[in-house]
Amino acid sequence: MNKVLITADHVIIGPADHVIDRGAVLVDSGMITAVGTAAVLDTALDARVARLHCPGATVMPGLIDCHVHLAFDAGPDPIRAVTDTAPGELAAAMAERAGQMLAAGVTTARDLGDLVALTVALRASIESGAVAGPRILAATTPLTSLGGHCAFLGGEVITDDDIRSQVARNAAAGANLIKVMASGGALTPGGPRMYESQFTPGQLRLIVDEAARHGLGVAAHAHGTDAISDCVAAGVRTLEHCSWRTADGITYDPKTTRQIIEKDIAVCRCVSGDWRLFLEQMGPERADAMAEVVREMREAGVRFIAGTDAGVPGARFDDYVGMLEFFSSLGFEHAEILDMATMNSAYALGLTDTGALAPGMRADLVVVDGNPLTELDALRRIRHVFRGP
Ligand SMILES: [Zn+2]
DSSP states (O other): OOEEEEEEEEEEOSSTTOEEEEEEEEEETTEEEEEEEHHHHHHHSOTTSEEEEEEEEEEEEOEEEEEEOTTSOSSSOHHHHHHTSOHHHHHHHHHHHHHHHHHTTEEEEEEOOOSTTHHHHHHHHHHHTSSOOOEEEEOOSOBBOTTOTTGGGSOBOOSHHHHHHHHHHHHHHTOSSEEEEOBOOSSSTTSOOTTSBSSOHHHHHHHHHHHHHTTOOEEEEEEEHHHHHHHHHHTOSEEEEEEEEETTEEOOOHHHHHHHHHTTOEEEOOOOTTHHHHHHHHOHHHHHHHHHHHHHHHHHTOOEEOOOOBTBTTOOTTOHHHHHHHHHHTTOOHHHHHHHHTHHHHHHTTOSSSSSOOTTSBOOEEEEESOTTTOGGGGGSEEEEEOOO
16 A cells, blocks of 8 residues: 655645645555645545655645756766766766756656667666656657757758658657757857757758657757747747847847747746856846846746756756746746746646646655745755655
8 A cells, every 4th residue: 555645734736826725635656646635634534544744844746847958967068978978877877867856856857858868768767666766758869950059969960851760760769759959059069059040940840740740749949039930830849948049149029929829839948057157157238138038928928837958067957946046036926936847847748647736646746844935945945755657
C-alpha cells in the first residue's frame, strides 16, 4: 500500500489563487486520489494510512521547466563539455543534473537539445526508477542550418530532404517534440548572429508539417524579430527566447504578438538564475528595453511559460526560483508566476495530467516551508518532492 495523506497550512490546487487552507492531498501509488480540507479527509480515512503532517508548509503542483539542456554543464564552455566527454560519463553527469532538478522541486523538464538522444535513455532510466529525476520530454537533436546555432549537436540540415530525414530520425529515436534553431544564438562561434534567420519561412513550414506527420509539435529557438514572425506563421507550439532582436537592437512587433495570442502559441522567455548579472552586462538602456517588451507582451495577454535554459553558461540546474524572480522584478504577481511555472507550462506542453492538484492527476507536487504566494523564496525551502509514475 503506497498511500499517504499530506496535510499542510495551504494547498494550492491551481490556478494559484485556488487555495485550500488547512488542506490535504491523498496520494496513492503516484497518483492523486483526493484533495480537500485536512479535517474532512483525515476523518474519512482509515487510521492505518500514513500521514505526512507539514505544519507551516504549503503543498503545490510540481514545477515545470520548459527549457533545459541536460547535456550541457552550465560551465563556461558547454560545447566542450558535450563533445569532449565520453558518452558514459556524459550520461552519468546528465543523471546527476536530473537529480538536482528534482530536488529543487522540478517534476517535469523539457530538454530542448542534446546529443545522440541521450535524454531519451535518461528518460527511460527515470521512468524505470533507476535514476531520480523529473519526467522528461526530449527534443533530441535540434534542427539547425549548416554551421548554425548548436551545429555541434549534429542536427545540420540544408535541403528539404535533410529536414525530412532529421525529423524522422528524431521521431524514431523517441523524441517527444522537434526543436528548431530558427535564428542564431550565443553559443556557437562563427554561427549566424542572434537576430539572423537560419531558415526560410517555407523551410519552417516544412519542419512543422513533418513534425506533425510524426505526431509531434515544434519548439522554436527564435531571437530575431523576423524569425519570430516566420515561426508564428509556420505554426510552432512554443517560442523560445522571443527576444525580438534586429540589427538595430530590439524591435518589438505587436502585430506578431497578436498572432502569437490568436494561435495560442506559448512564449518561453528563458532566463537563468543569474539574470541580474546578464542585465548588468546588457547595460541599463537595453535591459530596460528588454523588460519593457516583456511587460507589453504580458499586457497583450501572451501565455508565458517557465524555462531556465539550464546547462548554458551560468544557468544552473538547481536555481529554478532565480528565474521566477526575474518575472517578479518585472511586476508579475506571485499567483501569475506560479501558474506560469505549473499549469500554463503543462498546458503548453500538452500535458493534461500534471500542473494542478486534482483527483486523477499524477502526484507531481512539492511541499515547501512558508507560502510561495506571499514569498517566492519559500520555493527554495523544499521539504518534500513527490513525482508521479
Ligand atoms: Zn536553449
